Amino acid sequence: MNPIRLDWVARPGRPLRGSLRVPGDKSVSHRAIMLGALAEGITRISGFLEGEDTRATAQVFRQLGVRIETPSANERIVHGVGLGGLKGSNAPLDCGNAGTGMRLLAGVLAGQSFDSVLVGDASLSKRPMRRVIEPLERMGAVIGSEAGGVPPLRIQGGCRLRGLDYTLPVASAQVKSALLLAGLYADGETVVREPHPTRDYSERMLAAFGWPIEFSPGFARLSGGHRLHGRDVAVPADFSSAAFFLVAASIVPGSELRLEAVGMNPRRTGLLTALRRMGADIREENAAEQGGEPVADLVVRHAPLHGIEIEGELVPDMIDEFPVLFVAAACAQGVTVIRDASELRVKESDRIAAMAGGLRVLGLEVEEHPDGATIVPGRMSGGTIDSRGDHRIAMSFAVAAQRADGDVRIGDIANVATSFPGFEALARRVGMQVDTGNEIAASSRS
Numbered sequence: 001m002n003p004i005r006l007d008w009v010a011r012p013g014r015p016l017r018g019s020l021r022v023p024g025d026k027s028v029s030h031r032a033i034m035l036g037a038l039a040e041g042i043t044r045i046s047g048f049l050e051g052e053d054t055r056a057t058a059q060v061f062r063q064l065g066v067r068i069e070t071p072s073a074n075e076r077i078v079h080g081v082g083l084g085g086l087k088g089s090n091a092p093l094d095c096g097n098a099g100t101g102m103r104l105l106a107g108v109l110a111g112q113s114f115d116s117v118l119v120g121d122a123s124l125s126k127r128p129m130r131r132v133i134e135p136l137e138r139m140g141a142v143i144g145s146e147a148g149g150v151p152p153l154r155i156q157g158g159c160r161l162r163g164l165d166y167t168l169p170v171a172s173a174q175v176k177s178a179l180l181l182a183g184l185y186a187d188g189e190t191v192v193r194e195p196h197p198t199r200d201y202s203e204r205m206l207a208a209f210g211w212p213i214e215f216s217p218g219f220a221r222l223s224g225g226h227r228l229h230g231r232d233v234a235v236p237a238d239f240s241s242a243a244f245f246l247v248a249a250s251i252v253p254g255s256e257l258r259l260e261a262v263g264m265n266p267r268r269t270g271l272l273t274a275l276r277r278m279g280a281d282i283r284e285e286n287a288a289e290q291g292g293e294p295v296a297d298l299v300v301r302h303a304p305l306h307g308i309e310i311e312g313e314l315v316p317d318m319i320d321e322f323p324v325l326f327v328a329a330a331c332a333q334g335v336t337v338i339r340d341a342s343e344l345r346v347k348e349s350d351r352i353a354a355m356a357g358g359l360r361v362l363g364l365e366v367e368e369h370p371d372g373a374t375i376v377p378g379r380m381s382g383g384t385i386d387s388r389g390d391h392r393i394a395m396s397f398a399v400a401a402q403r404a405d406g407d408v409r410i411g412d413i414a415n416v417a418t419s420f421p422g423f424e425a426l427a428r429r430v431g432m433q434v435d436t437g438n439e440i441a442a443s444s445r446s
């Protein structure tokens, strides 16, 4: 039988116990391929995320003439071609489901001598690209898009770029990174200012690859005309993947779980701040540095949570963790209010609508706001959830199911492989119950 893994059926399992290491960081893996490709010399990447998003980025650079070897799983050797060494491709460059891939590539490709077309899957084809098109055009790029500023992006080659001093209208590491990457090819200085600081992996990695760059939270400045030098990159474990287990262990009584060597870049750990404010019991141990990034083991034990208000600066620091935060809020005492998070509406799905709608299916009261939600906790029943093809929505409801009164069927889970291949097996190993719909169907026949 050819298993078609479309659905999960999740229900309360055992308390979460043991120790696990989640896969490599998605943001760092994308950037390591990109900078490795544009560098001179060899870049060896360890801990690379074998996710569909990051593999799509590697495939795009192969199509652009870069040799990328896979000596073993989670490793890549990138034979850098230098800033001017990419070769144009007649075929569209497919970024799959990855907003990060497409937006950062738009910055790189704006500086090339050849034309390119960037395409993506159904979800990516609906995501807003004007946020990169407009500032890149102010730098001299010429980029066509579909009506509404959505992909495909047709990027004209041979444009002479000039530096830009740009204040981002929304806090976005992807837009910041696109401009910095275009800035490598530009005459003069590129300066990016952010309304709230966002993840600084591009800045850190550019510096590590030898490009002069000045940066501090909310600010980055570089000039064109330098070179990148290939180097080793050790990718830390992805905090955003660890997040599902931080919440699951917090809400299931009797749990005690160790998450090993998780990336602790302060621009990524906002969920830790939020969960601790809710009363979570999470200890940091074995703090160390890996590839220039702070890492630590996180030891999480079940604890009663209470509702909080989340807004402002904390929002970008936990931007991908809101879906699972909704679940923590659903299991807390007292309401949780989320504000300033309208960006959630333009991720792989409208994550406010997806989480509010899904929790309502499980019997909870959730009020949606344009920029957030008010979540009233309560008992969760079983039910059928549409994950809207969004990996983080699917995994969040697998976590919610650990506290539900009945089976939670979660549809359309294939995209979990974009960021967290192997989630289901790891979840089961530490006590969660998550089965593929197909396995259930197969076993009920036998």
Ligand SMILES: O=C(O)C1=C[C@@H](OP(=O)(O)O)[C@@H](O)[C@H](O)C1
Pocket (backbone or CB within 6 Å): 026, 027, 028, 099, 100, 171, 172, 173, 174, 175, 177, 199, 319, 320, 343
């Ligand atoms: O730069 C990055 O690697 C990312 C930035 C964030 O997006 P925005 O820049 O759109 O906020 C985040 O949601 C995404 O998962 C990864």
Ligand SMILES: C=C(OP(=O)(O)O)C(=O)O
Pocket (backbone or CB within 6 Å): 053, 097, 098, 099, 100, 101, 320, 347, 348, 392, 419
């Ligand atoms: C928003 C996300 O990724 P991207 O923008 O790269 O699709 C995510 O992984 O939650």
